[in-house]
Amino acid sequence: MEIYIEYAFLENFLLDGVLLVLSLKATKVKIVWKRVLLSATLGGVFALIFPLLTLANGWRFVLKFSMGFLLSLLVVDRVKTKKEWGRYALTAFFFFAFSFGFGGVLLGVSQRFSYANGFSTSRLPTWVTLLAFALLTCITLWSVEKLYQRKRLYGFIYECRLTFRGNIVYANGFLDTGNRAEKDGLPVCFLSPEIAYELFGELSLYGVPEAYTEINTLGGKKRVPLYRGEVQVYGAGVENSEKAVYFAVSANMLSREYKVLLNGRTV
Numbered sequence: 001m002e003i004y005i006e007y008a009f010l011e012n013f014l015l016d017g018v019l020l021v022l023s024l025k026a027t028k029v030k031i032v033w034k035r036v037l038l039s040a041t042l043g044g045v046f047a048l049i050f051p052l053l054t055l056a057n058g059w060r061f062v063l064k065f066s067m068g069f070l071l072s073l074l075v076v077d078r079v080k081t082k083k084e085w086g087r088y089a090l091t092a093f094f095f096f097a098f099s100f101g102f103g104g105v106l107l108g109v110s111q112r113f114s115y116a117n118g119f120s121t122s123r124l125p126t127w128v129t130l131l132a133f134a135l136l137t138c139i140t141l142w143s144v145e146k147l148y149q150r151k152r153l154y155g156f157i158y159e160c161r162l163t164f165r166g167n168i169v170y171a172n173g174f175l176d177t178g179n180r181a182e183k184d185g186l187p188v189c190f191l192s193p194e195i196a197y198e199l200f201g202e203l204s205l206y207g208v209p210e211a212y213t214e215i216n217t218l219g220g221k222k223r224v225p226l227y228r229g230e231v232q233v234y235g236a237g238v239e240n241s242e243k244a245v246y247f248a249v250s251a252n253m254l255s256r257e258y259k260v261l262l263n264g265r266t267v
Helices: 003-025 033-052 057-075 082-117 125-156 193-200
Strands: 157-164 167-176 187-193 211-217 218-235 243-249 260-263
Touching: 003 057, 003 082, 003 125, 033 057, 057 082, 082 125, 082 193, 125 193, 157 260, 167 193, 167 211, 167 218, 187 193, 187 218, 211 243, 218 260
Parallel strands: 167 260, 187 243
Antiparallel strands: 157 167, 157 218, 187 260, 211 218, 218 243
């Protein structure tokens, strides 16, 4: 019985600790490891004591939720200002969301595992639980990072008004501060093939370019044709002034969220 208690404590300690770290990662709150260890330890002890308590189902539910809020509070550095209370609330939300999500997946895995092995109990062996939990943790970390990558990406995407010889096209553009390509003092913006055809028409296929420039690619330097036009960028904190630029066609934006690669000098 003593060995079972030790394993049960260690299992819940690890699971609570990982869930708390994932919650802090999701809310971008600084991880203080001594707080995480303290909170996970309390979670492990609570998991041992909780089955021994004789409470009505309603109070057991309230106690479980209260403990979740307490564990989330312990890992947050401090909660004084309105912003800090908001971060704590978001951390607690993610802790409960990950707990329910992981619990649902593990329950499904345990049922499948028990059925496949002919077990009468739905409890997973410890090694299976930890393995499944580790896999879920990796997937969650990858998803959180991808989510924040998309958030950072969309912070640089603006609506653009492209003009070429009286023809006007609207498209989403990505402000690439590293794009400093220029020709005759004018910045160069790159367009996806479909936007280029919509803006230039058949000129992009058969017309004579107004200029050429060289760009560096993985295969070496490449000479690309340029067409002179204007671009106007819309967005918070961006001056809505039309600027003269050169347009070039790029096939690297076929499957992206934006269709225009803006020059760093256009904003």
